[in-house]
Amino acid sequence: MPKHLTRRQALAIPAGLALANLAGRTAFAADPVKVGLVAALSGPSAKSGEGITRGLTIAIDEINAKGGVLGGRMLELVRRDDESNPAKGQTAARELLDKEGAVILFGGIDSPVSQAIVPLMNTAKVPFMGVWAAATNITRNGANPNYIFRVSAVDVLVDRALIKHAMTSFSSKTPGLILVNNGWGESNLGGLTAAAQVAGIKLAGAEKFDDKDVDMTPQLQRLRDAGADTLILVGNAAPGAQVIKSLQRSAWTVPVVSHWGISGGRFPELAGSWAGKVHFVQTYSFFGNQSDVGKRVLAALMAKYPDIKGPGDVTPPVGVANAYDAMQLTALALNKAGVTDGEKLREGFLGIDSYQGLIKSYTKPFTDDNHDALNENDYIMVRYNGDQIEPITG
Amino acid sequence: MLATALVSGLGLGSIYGLIALGFTLTFAVSGTVNFAQGSSVMLGAVLCHALAIGMHWPMLAAVPAALIACALWGLIVERIAVRPFVARGTNSWLMATVALGIVLDNVVMVLFGKEPRALPSPLADDPWVIGKVGIFPLQILIPIVGLGLAALVHLGLHRTSLGLKLRAAVDNRDAACLMSIDVTTLIAVTYAAAALLAGIGGILIAPLYNVAYDMGTLFGIKAFAVAILGGLTNPWGVVIAGLAYGLVEACATTWLGSSSTQIVTFTAVIAALALAPSGLFGGRTKVRV
Secondary structure (H helix, E strand, O other): OOOOOOHHHHHHHHHHHHHHHHHHHHHHHHOOEEEEEEEOOOOOOHHHHHHHHHHHHHHHHHHHHOOOEOOOEOEEEEEEEOOOOHHHHHHHHHHHHHOOOOOEEEEOOOHHHHHHHHHHHHHHOOOEEEOOOOOHHHHOOOOOOOOEEEOOOOHHHHHHHHHHHHHHHHOOOOEEEEEEOOHHHHHHHHHHHHHHHHHOOOOOEEEEEOOOOOOOHHHHHHHHHOOOOEEEEEOOHHHHHHHHHHHHHHOOOOOEEEOHHHHHOOHHHHHHHHHHHEEEEEOOOOOOOOOHHHHHHHHHHHHHOOOOOOHHHOOOHHHHHHHHHHHHHHHHHHHHHOOOOHHHHHHHHHOOOEEEOOOOEEEOOOOOOOOEOOOHHHOEEEEEEOOEEEEOOO | OHHHHHHHHHHHHHHHHHHHHHHHHHHHHHOOOOOOHHHHHHHHHHHHHHHHHHOOOOHHHHHHHHHHHHHHHHHHHHHHHHHHHHHOOOOOHHHHHHHHHHHHHHHHHHHHOOOOEOOOOHHHOOOEEEOOEEEOHHHHHHHHHHHHHHHHHHHHHHHOHHHHHHHHHHHOHHHHHHOOOOHHHHHHHHHHHHHHHHHHHHHHHOOOOOEOOOOHHHHHHHHHHHHHHHOOOOHHHHHHHHHHHHHHHHHHHHHHOHHHHHHHHHHHHHHHHHHOOOOOOOOOOOOOO
């Protein structure tokens, strides 16, 4: 082997590298843009992951049918199951970023999982889009720059809506809180306490339960004895159902207003005959008069998923609707950024001017100070009728 | 509040006691326990759900079928995870039973799914209300079944020829063998009976809770604590310890709040064992010097 390069070789190598790079770029331009989802795809909250998947899929189908993003690249969804476990969520997020090359991650129902992923995303400088988990500190996390965005409820705002609904629908003056014993419950304890203060009412008390608790009657009895005239429930489907079963066992016919965690699983089946008593919050209902976007999304859902035969079969609607709008906003941000680079994509989100979405018409959905696209004006109250989620009227 | 705590505590305590009875049976006869006892709880509930809800069997057929399967599972545990290790004189059965339980949990997870399911019962739908206290008929049935089975175990051990053979095997295994008592089969039978008791516990608790592949873990751990607390070899002691454990748990939640429940309950277990190292109702071990 020659020890020194000839002049011709010295010129040929950089030229070859440049050509290879160009060829690589050409191939890269045809590659799909991968978007990741880390959510509960199995376990008690599996329905939430399925709902989010469906919302993302319908939006991706629409975007790809119109030519994709960034001048012709197709969007591709890659999913990982976090099993509602923060450690597994972190591992899944790293895998989607490092192995799959996802340009953005979407999150699932569990606030503790999203809270665990947030620092990782801010360090990696890749945007994260929350589409369900509502803990206030997911988006308001103190990072600068902040790569976390959300098209979903925010606990601090939901809590105001829950207190308001308890007061207006049930004339509540001393609501009692029954909260899951984790970071999400803590987030809502602060939010509900503040919301009650602002509304000028006193809380009867706050009780906690663990996900695997069998009998919550002692906690409910404490609230009953403290004079609770309404219960405000924060928990996911299975433990939420245990609260309602315990309530039924106690024969305490107190109104229940709930955060939306109960809609992420088989709540009506698990809670039994009292499931329909619970009023809970959502961001969208496929019932009633629909906008053009609503009609289009519902038609696409019915065409793609045989189990959806009408608006009541879109369960949980919050997961589908939030994910649909979040994906459409992401496509706008990608086109605004012009590249898939995380920093540019973040700027792309901040640069979106307007979007006629499913949940609402968005105007400047994200700013430097506000990374939450939805607010308290975007919430609706619903209840179960059998397995279907229907808006509360009157 | 006292009435609510009593109802809640006695109901759950009976389940803990029922499952813990299984630990007592196998330990008394063989000096080993099935750490997959929680998985047997789950197996009973899952099979009952699969047959009654999934295959629309009448409950009167689904329950016995599920319990027979639990007993067979107990035989399998003894044959695979206990007997070979005891024969070699090691304590590896301890880990082997844990591992077999994990295998069963995961097989059920694949076949049954990860989502919890409901097992509705007319006994857990319409509560009886006395004053401010409501109670499902099933919550009354559970302690009755628990105490009834403890009585059956007691009678079985003291009033039947099988019980006589079991006690003979406990007292002196070699002498029992010389008297043509098939100790190996007796041990297998106790494992089947232990799994059966756990299965009954699973089927009884399912309508009040839900049915899931991982539902047995917590019950198994609490039942083992109860078995140790009760004295491990004393069936009545174990049942009473189960009721006491359930009551302490419910009272702690009622008066101190849910964040104190586990702290108070397990501190009470440690304190009780510090005072009575062989359990509250366990006989003291005589040491000859």
